[in-house]
């Protein structure tokens with residue numbers, strides 16, 4: 001299993017992203033939350049900013065989390081920038097298989113995200129179209145929310161589906177992940193962990209990343 005920590009910059013200083021990213025050298029990827037004010041009631045950054053981050057951070061794995069409508073139109077454009085992984089939400093896609101295939105053909109990993117109230121079962125027969133499944137463990141839109149324990153069953157069912165598929169699809173959890181909650185996610189079967197406020201509200205973000213990595217050591 002992957003055992004990866006992908007810190008989210010949502011609670012970092014968004015006006016100084018390059019230096020914030022430089023503070024977490026131990027991170028396995030940088031999780032970038034793109035919000036459009038429609039799919040979620042918050043607005044962050046988009047293609048022009050990601051394009052600059054890509055240029056300034058060659059060598060870093062960019063994990064794009066799109067919380068935007070019209071995902072089928074926008075997601076491939078992030079892959080075209082050279083981002084290593086692009087996650088779009090199932091709820092915002094009319095053609096998830098086609099979009100996933102397009103992402104892969106553009107050289108990106110294809111990932112799909114689920115809001116807390118969206119079940120995993122609709123993905124059961126098409127799971128191998130994706131390289132990662134993102135299980136949201138808060139309502140998407142804001143950092144600093146409390147982890148939803150009710151999602152642990154969904155993580156476990158996703159792990160069963162991945163096991164049955166005989167592939168190594170990553171299972172990512174995002175929302176309220178911290179040194180206090182990560183063990184539950186590991187036990188349930190997640191292997192890629194997004195942590196925002198837990199990392200960037202610390203005086204030593206990289207120490208938190210290393211601590212989380214130790215806890216996630218599967």
Ligand code: DX5
Nearest residue numbers: 010140141143144176196197
């Ligand atoms: C929330 C975002 C998350 C968020 C996580 O909608 O998708 O990536 O930044 O922040 P914490 O870890 O504070 O819940």
Ligand code: ZN
Nearest residue numbers: 008033065174
């Ligand atoms: Zn996210």
